[in-house]
Structure formats: C-alpha cells, structure tokens
Amino acid sequence: MKKVLLATAVFSGAVLALEITGAGATFPYPIYSKWAYEFNRETGNKVNYQSIGSGGGIRQIINRTVDFGASDGPLTPEEVEKNKLLQFPTVIGADVITYNVPEIGKTVLNMDQKAVCDIYMGKIKKWNDPYLQQLNPNVKLPDRPIVVVHRSDGSGTTWIFTNWLSKVCPEWKEKVGYGTSVKWPVGVGGKGNEGVTNYVKRSQGGIGYVEYIYAKQNNMPVARIKNREGNFVEPNMKTIQEAAKHAKWDKSKHFYEVLTDQPGKDAYPITGATFILLAKDQPERAKKATTFFKWAYEKGDKYAEELNYIPMPENVKKLIFEYWKEHGVAP
C-alpha cells in the first residue's frame, strides 16, 4: 500500500508541475525572472512573477491573491504578525551616488554623511563648497552650482537612500523622513534609474542616486561614501555583502533589518535587501514558494552575480532555512 502511494506521489509529482505566482517589487525583477527561467529548465516548475511595485506586492499577499509577495522595504514585525505573514530577504542591492562635474571627469569623490545630507537639504549649493573641498583635498572642485536629482516615482531605491539619510542626519529625519517617495526639499525628479541618470548626465554639476547595478552597467562615476566606522568605502560586491554579514538578522523579528549604515570596517553604508512575503495561514501555497527560493539560495547565486545582485551570505541563508522549518513552510 505504502509503495503504491509513494509511486503515485512520485508519478504525480513528475506530471503535475507546480505553478507559483508572485508579485511585487521592480528592483529584483531581473533576477527573479532569471531564477524562474533556470528553475523551470531544471525542475519543470513554473514561476510567474509580476513586477507591479512593492506597494502592490504587499497588498496582493495580504489579500492572498498570489503565492508570494515581494517588497523592497521590510514590513515591521508587528505588520507581519498582524497580517499573518512570513518575511525573509533574498538578495542585496545598494544605492550609489553619481555625479557629472565636467572639470573633474571620472575622478572618484569622497562624500560623508553630512555632505550628502546638506546637498539634498539644499544647504550646500556649489561644488567648491569648503566642506566638499575639505573632503577631497586632492581634487580641485569648480565654482559650479549643484543640480540635485532624485527619483520622481515611488521606489525602493528612494526608500534605501532616505532611510540611510534619516539614520545619519538628524535634520533629515526630522524634516523629511523616509519612504518610497518623500517630500524633497530641493531638486528635480527623474522617472526611474534611467531618468535620474540621464538628467545627471545632461546637467553640468548634476548629482543623483541610482541603483548600484544600474551605475555599474552604465559605467558611471560613483562616489566613495563614509561609513559609520569612519572609512570611505567604494561600492562593490565585497563591501555591499560586508554590510549584510554584520547585520543582526533576527528570525523572531521576521528578518526585519535595514541594511543601511551597518557596522563593519569595509561595509558600504547605503545598502538594502529586498524581501519576500508569504502567507503563514496558507502553508501549502507558502511551501510552493519556498521550493523556488530554496532552489534559488542553493543554486541561484551565480545568476545573481552575473546580474550584479549580491547574494545573501551563507550564515543568513541557514537562518532562513531554520525560519521556514519553525513556521512549518519548509519545502
């Protein structure tokens, strides 16, 4: 009898491929769809991910219309509990500060917390401001007005950037705060990473923040940012992963952890993870999703790196597997 059951299980497993649906954040869309493609080739299971934005992803999983939701900002532990959800991080990204100052070309500039904050508050108005000059003693900065550029659309990129500013700059926290879109004190808004980039490229004296991946693919000049240990850090695979390594991931808090301004000598400070949300009260659907993400954690790192996403460190992956087991949604 047992054998028959087992045989049927195996047989039906082979025939009935899983169909997993997800919706949410646009930032991880390229890697999720790459994973989905490779996952489908290897296992025959289908993943249908729609990048409708984090806000939409959260709403869809709360209404249980998808198997998993995706969000760039983590929900607080209370929100996760209230909506009977589970939450864990998948990949890491970062924001970089790019600029267009014709006089210095692609020279790498140093920026600290106060410099970025004052520029975006509209207090530092020129490139040769004494404060900026003192941070970059070897560069001759020109007498040119700074054109501040930010995102006009709501986005996880803005969330990470403003969250970092709120942590390192009390004035920003008090007057602006953080979110997927905020009330900007100065500057013009460009739509999407490409909008910000083109605006910075076009205006002499422009400065803007874009996703690390985007800046890397487009070979843009990128500033070194001072982290909380006082080092100027260039954003790259190593320094961004460093930020995730030292973070205090906590299973009992549903991995609520923002990677901005993390400790670590070489940790790049404007870093953030992107998250997956599952329905705790529908373990069958959640298990379908964890099947996919287990595969992604085990075999997907190389695809992530190809696309310049930073995979989670091994210790964090282990924590996530344990977290699934605890809540009965392990595949």
Place this chain on the structure above:
Amino acid sequence: MEEVAYAEKTLKEIRTRGLFLERFLKFSFGFWALFAGLLFPILAGLILLYEARLAIEKFGFIHFLTYTNWDPVAEDFGALTMIFGTVVSTILSMLIAAPVAIGIAIFITELAPNWFKSIVSTAVELLAAIPSIIYGLWGFFILTPIMATKVEPWLQEKLGDVPLIGKLFQGAPTGVDVLTTSLVLSIMIIPFMASVVRDAFNMVPPIMKESAYGLGATKWEVIRQVVIPYTASGIAGGLILSAGRALGETMAVTFLAGNNPQIPKSLLDSFTTITVALANQFTEADTDIYLSALYYVGLLLYLVSFTMLGIAKFMVLRLEKRWKV
C-alpha cells in the same frame, strides 16, 4: 388561394423578422450608448469616490483642494499643486496650439494649391499617430537641452527685466519646466485641433464664400468675416477635444515636468500634474491613506475634466446661438 395564404405567411414572417431585428438593434445599440455614455462615467466616478473615502474623511474637500503640501512620509496630503499644474499646462498649451492649428486649417482649406493640400493634411494627421511616449523622449533628450542652454537663457535676457512679464522667466533654466511641457503638449494637440477645425472649414457652403467674393471681398475678408464666424462652434469643438487630451496627457509630461509637487513661481520652474503624480506614485503607494489620497486626486481630475469640458460645451452652445444663420 393556397398560394395567396402562403405568400401572406412569408410576408408576415419577413416583417416580424424585420421588426425583431429592428427592435433588437435599437435595444442593443441603445444599451451600449447608455452604458458608454452615461453608466460608465457614473460607475467610474462612484468607484473613485468609494476608493477615496478614507482620504475624503481625513482631509475634507475644501482643505484638500486648497492645500499645497504633499508629504507621503507624514501622510499629509493636499492636491492644489497638482490641480494647478494640470490646469496651467493645459491652458498654456491651448494658447500656443490654437493659433497654429487654426492657421494650419486655414492654409489647408483656403490657401494651399490643391495638390499640396493632401500632403499637408496627411502630414498633420501623421503627427497625431505618434505615441505620446515618443513625444516625451524626444522632448526630454532633444528639446530640453536646447531649451535649457539656448532658448530659456535668451528669453531671460530679453524679457527678464520687463516688469510683470519678467517675473515669468525667473529661476535657473533647467529645461524641465512649465514652458517646455506646454510647448510639447501643444505640439501633441495641434494635429487634433487642426483636423477638426479643417473639417469645420470644409463644411462652409461654397455659395456663401462665392457670394462674398462676388461682393468684392478679398481672401482675408472672406476668411475673417465668413468662414470663421460660420464655423465658430466647430473651432470651439476642436479646442475642447484637444483640451481633453492635454488634460489627461501623462507619459510625455512625466518626462518634462520635473515632477515637483509645488506651485511653479515662473514658467521655468518644475511642477507636476495630477496624471503624472498618479503614474509615478501608484505602484509604490504602501499605506492605505496614501493610496486613498491618490484615488482622491484621480477623482478631482475627473471633476476638473468634467468642469472644463462643461464650460467649453456651454461656450459652444452660446456661440451657436449667436451665429445662428
């Protein structure tokens, strides 16, 4: 006898079938007309009202309408900046487009040689077929640099010191502002306006024009005193249609407006419109009140469009009365 009865029967059948068909068409067309024309707008309005209820409760109507702050973090919302941006960019683009479009229509119907008419007509209609995103990209990559480095500094130099008007040209010329947006919007609506106005001009009975010529009127006098008065309501109709398009235009404006929820202090200031705010913020609106406020703004766009089109329709009726022949 039998044949007559048979013939009567078939005739009856045919008649009932015809009656049935007629009735069926009447009802189904009537239904669709009612649905598209009346029910659908009402339903859309009701849904917007329902989704916006949270924000309506929290911010009220007059306050929301006259308040300029838009702060998603503090969850404090007011729509005046967006309504202002929508109305101002629409009116400005109409001001630029109307004379050009009417000029094009006059040229096509009255002035151009016959072989040239169809070429210009087609060219203008082709303009209307270009998707708005293309206008946006063209405006952003090609027009804004020219505006920022050439046109706007020149305007500032020439007009910056003129009292009153000079105020409109203050601030750093960035190219993404009210002026560039209105300019691109006007290019987008010119073809619509021109085609409608041209069709209206073509409707003028030749006998009226000919009798004017017969009385010794010049071409210009015929255009001014016969063609334009006769077609005033047609011209107004064309303007209304184009106003509708300018009001709702999103993609192109997103690229060119600078997307700042503020009341622009000059033509060279960045701003935002209702549709742009919706397109930009809808996907990532993560709190209920934020989403509801966006629906509320959508509801206001609905009301603004209705009011503007209503006013325009009223003007057409008055014109028709005045020029009734």
